[in-house]
Amino acid sequence: MNAPAFLAVIVAVLAVGLAVTRVLDNQYYYFAAYVVLQYVVLATAWNILGGYTGYVNFGTPAFFALGAYTAVVLIRSVKAPLGVQLLAGAVVSGLLGLALGYLTLRLRGVFFSIATLALAVVLQTLFVNWNYTGGARGIALTRPATAALFGSYVQFLFVVMLGLAALAVATAWWIERSWVGRGLAAIRDNEEAAECMGVPTLRLKLLATTVSGVLMGLAGAPFPYYVTFVEPVSVFDLNYAVNSLAMPMIGGTTTWVGPVIGAVLLGTAQQIATVTISSALNLLLVGLILVAFVILAPEGIVGLVQRLTRRSAGRAGA
């Protein structure tokens, strides 16, 4: 997809999202769509590090929660508006991402992944013990009753998350198309060889971890106003780690479309399953689908489609 077409799609999606808020009044749809869009951001962010660069991050909850807790601190201390919360959440999680990037100097492959999991648990322990943000008991917040130009605050949050999703996807799209993406792919395929060929591996890795962290922090920052109750167990939930990795794996990790497809499919399926079946059963489903895909279709849906079209193209050519 070339740049004008891509931009047109992004603008069209944003316009449709805005138009929907003028027509649809049922609040449930906004609550549900918010979660799906949040997963689009998280999955895309994960994929920039995991899919493009080949560093598997189990620490999504750490970045997400850091964004959320930054917002909590700002709400409690100065009643900062949402824009400030987003900015601060992005900066704080981005800094954590930068630190994680330096960790890749010592740790690669499996050890890196285990370290990210450790990071999430250490951070969770810190927040469990920090009373200012509610500690283990959690903290209740009141979201503003209304937002200017919007019917309800949840509608406003939905539009914000839609904008963040567009931002995340556009970032991934840009990375993929630029020298950055090619450098990251070189790191994924063979880091030593890339370094020898003059690819600035450390700088690129720092960029990837930081961008990934910023986007995850952005996804977490509106969360306190969305749930209005923040406590460590639910913000540091392992589901975020599993979902943000399962969605790109299922969609396909090599392009920006993969995480979006995975997040929309899996996210929507989970929203429906939570309402119709049960939330525990739908998590079981996610696990099973993830394992099935990683065994049977490691290239994900995008890879499957590509294989099918290539085969039919080959047949037409012969």
Place this chain on the structure above:
Amino acid sequence: MIALDLLLNALAAGILLGGFYAAVSLGIAVAFGLLDIVNIAHPVFVMLGAYVAYIMNLRYGFDPILTGLLFTPVFYALGVVLYRIYYVSFERKGAESLRGLVFFFGILFIVEVSLLLAFGVDYRMVEARYVGESIKIGPVGIAFRLLVPFVVGVALTGALYLFLSRTFYGRAIQAVAQDSFALRLMGANPFKVKDVAFGLAIATAALAGALLIMIGPVEPAMNREYIGRVFAVTVLGGMGSIGGTLVAALILGIAESLTSTFYGPSWAVAVSFGILLLALAVRPSGLFGR
């Protein structure tokens, strides 16, 4: 001298806890340290072992240790099946490390959610005559619910050490870890050896789970705390050295016990992950690395 009493008690509890941590970590020491299989789901199999002990205790009044021993063959079979799936899907294609990691992460999630569906989030525990007892040596009180897991854990470690160093199969497993290509030249099949080794690794989870539920009540999500612990112990112990695993487990047990005594139990979980991060960053080959 209350502080000294406190310190001695914390040390004793830490050592006992360490023996138990060794039992939980053995499976990872073998699977990850020796076979290079990142079985991040090992702690969840320990949870499975704990729930098996719980059911057998509740329904038939079985002693948890007895259940643990009885179910080692079942867990061994489970391990063999899991390894074969892993082998066919990843190892044979040479795509093991990262995708294999994601595979085990998925398994972890499936088993955890299944336990959640079956037993809910309530804490479960076992009853046995000796669980509530304790003895006192000077100022130090030693609870049987910690002493028994310590003894069984150390015995299990010893048994595994003897198996790996004295028997044909044990030596074959160590040979796979060193150079599986050379092993193939010697006429042995690395796949078969790893099959047995991974089966054994999961089999230890049956017993470790029984010990876990003896120490305290369990709930399904608890396995995550143990991911940090088992990997910290394995990395610190030098990736597959059984003796090193025991020493590292004792260090971790003492560090956690001191932390929870003097700073509060809510900090104890971070200790293992802190040690892990530190070990990974400063000395990835561990204290007893090859």
